[in-house]
Amino acid sequence: MKLSSLIRLGTQALCLGAISWVVAANAAAAQEPSLEQRIAGLEAYLGNGDPTATLKNDAGEIRKGLTTASVGIPGPAHNVWLMVSTALVLFMTLPGLALFYGGLVRSKNVLSVLAQCLGIAGLVTILWWAAGYSLVFGKNLASPVIGGLEFSFFQGVTSAPNTDYAFWISQNVFSMFQLTFAIITPALIVGAIAERMKFSAVLLFVGAWMFIVYFPLAHMVWGSTGLMNGVWNADAAIKSIDFAGGTVVHMSSGWSALVLAIILGPRIGLGKEAMPPHSMVLCMVGTAILWVGWYGFNAGSALAADVVAANAFCTTTLAAGVAAFAWSVAEYFDKGKASVLGLCSGVVAGLVTITPAAGFVTSGSAVLIGIAAGIVPWFFCTRVKKWFKYDDALDTFGIHAVGGTLGALLTGVFATTEVNGALSTNLANLVGKDLYVEQLKAIAVTLVLSIVGTAVIAHVIKSLFGLRPTPEAEREGLDVNDHEEKGYIY
Numbered sequence: 406m407k408l409s410s411l412i413r414l415g416t417q418a419l420c421l422g423a424i425s426w427v428v429a430a431n432a433a434a435a436q437e438p439s440l441e442q443r444i445a446g447l448e449a450y451l452g453n454g455d456p457t458a459t460l461k462n463d464a465g466e467i468r469k470g471l472t473t474a475s476v477g478i479p480g481p482a483h484n485v486w487l488m489v490s491t492a493l494v495l496f497m498t499l500p501g502l503a504l505f506y507g508g509l510v511r512s513k514n515v516l517s518v519l520a521q522c523l524g525i526a527g528l529v530t531i532l533w534w535a536a537g538y539s540l541v542f543g544k545n546l547a548s549p550v551i552g553g554l555e556f557s558f559f560q561g562v563t564s565a566p567n568t569d570y571a572f573w574i575s576q577n578v579f580s581m582f583q584l585t586f587a588i589i590t591p592a593l594i595v596g597a598i599a600e601r602m603k604f605s606a607v608l609l610f611v612g613a614w615m616f617i618v619y620f621p622l623a624h625m626v627w628g629s630t631g632l633m634n635g636v637w638n639a640d641a642a643i644k645s646i647d648f649a650g651g652t653v654v655h656m657s658s659g660w661s662a663l664v665l666a667i668i669l670g671p672r673i674g675l676g677k678e679a680m681p682p683h684s685m686v687l688c689m690v691g692t693a694i695l696w697v698g699w700y701g702f703n704a705g706s707a708l709a710a711d712v713v714a715a716n717a718f719c720t721t722t723l724a725a726g727v728a729a730f731a732w733s734v735a736e737y738f739d740k741g742k743a744s745v746l747g748l749c750s751g752v753v754a755g756l757v758t759i760t761p762a763a764g765f766v767t768s769g770s771a772v773l774i775g776i777a778a779g780i781v782p783w784f785f786c787t788r789v790k791k792w793f794k795y796d797d798a799l800d801t802f803g804i805h806a807v808g809g810t811l812g813a814l815l816t817g818v819f820a821t822t823e824v825n826g827a828l829s830t831n832l833a834n835l836v837g838k839d840l841y842v843e844q845l846k847a848i849a850v851t852l853v854l855s856i857v858g859t860a861v862i863a864h865v866i867k868s869l870f871g872l873r874p875t876p877e878a879e880r881e882g883l884d885v886n887d888h889e890e891k892g893y894i895y
Contacts (some may be wrong), residue, residue, distance in 0.1 A: 438550075442862050443473050445458065449736065450475060450573070451575050452482050453709040456476050461895065467621070477574055479566050480485055480573035481572070483574050484666075486714075487705060487708065489579055491578070491582040491701065494586065495588065495698075497702065498522060499526060500691070501575075502690070503523070504688070505694075506596050508595075509599075509799045510688075511680060511681075513884055514884060516888055516890055518599055521595045524608055526592070529588045532615055533587055538556055540554070540616075541623045542556065542629075543555045549631060550625060551620065562616070567592075570708075574763075583623075586654060586702075587623070590619055590657060596798060598800065598803035599798040600798060600879070601879055602665075602669060602873060603873065610665070610862055615860070617862060618855055619657060622657055626645070626652055626847070627653065632679065633645045633647075633652075636830075638831070642775065643850070645843045645846065645847035646761070646840070647847070648763050648765055649717070649760045649761065651809045652761065652809065652813050655805040656852070657854075659801055662806065662858055664859040664860055664863065665797055666797050666798070668704055669862065670873075671837040673879050675796055682746065685894050689748065692749040695753060702756075702796050703721045703760060704763070715727060716767075716825075718872065720766060720771035721759055721763050721771075723775060724726050724763075724772075724828060725752050725800045727771075727776055728751045731776050731779025732750055736783070757778070758774055758778035758782075758808040761849050762812055764824070765819075765821070765828065766824060767823070773813065778808055781808075782800075804813060813847065814844055816844060818840075821836065
């Protein structure tokens, strides 16, 4: 081969190599996000938005390899916000609810109430880790009624965000926040059955109730494929809204509590002997803890310290204070005196009723909700309970079922896109118009599931193991008979 041919071939090879290098370099460069895209990722952090939004093409797809440092990374401030909120919600149950209920029972049963709340916390934690979180927030079954099992035993539940629910919060933190909701919900039922249900029966009931009532209902309302998740699921059959648990927490526990109380029957001596609270001091302390912890409950449900959380913080405070005053006014006109118990009950009723609406309504609407919360639950606790003679020992039904149902309905009436822009997507044609109809549908589903599920579980446990202690044990008190301990040593 001539030298000139060799030179020509070598030159061609070099050119081809150079061209290939340029093409490869350009391809690599094409995978790099622009400065604008990088800045947009940081802005998404501040606005609690999607860090991948500017990386997507018109088809909503991200070119392979294209990413920024903000994608898939939890935000420290967001995690801090939710960890604090999680601690506050757990604080509501232990010690808040435990002290609130504990002060309202007779001294011989104070430890039994504390033990039931603490026992429920332990049991639900195990169930949540094993399957509960997955059944609520999983989606591999693509079911509107129940989640999947992809997160069972916390498989894949790491510090990386689950972007189906939050772009900037670690999934393990999100799961703990939701766990505290799962803990307090069955613990609320304790108030209706206080002083007359065995500790073992309580745990058996709660274990079954979580799978039959709570997990499906929570998925239907808050799961990304849920039947009643009007905010996140465009295909939801019922386009209802529930910001922090009017249906999931308060309606489910309150209506279940009524059914269980009726099946149990009244306490021995009810109506024949006095059964006053043994310590209104404990009740007042528990109420104060509940009020403080409720900010984690409601404001924390915004999943960021943003404008929605700020609104929820404000509406929660207003509703609680107004309801306490309204309950006391109703009590004053009824009996001529305003009691500490009435003030405590009004606070809790206001907190319950505003819960589904907190992040969706204005402060003015919160005041109206607070007035309703102070009057309607008061009427059920003081009048309806006497008329029908059911033993709702600590007014779980009157406050939580009635308040939760009232709040769910009023949320449909007062919700506005001015407060929460998320209502402008799937619900744009319903807000301010027919949203209350969707709320009524959600209320109906919650009622059926809670009542039927509770009735079946209670009757099965009653027939197999029994629900109540012996009459002698009940008269002596559950502290000694269930736990061989006393709350007070004199």
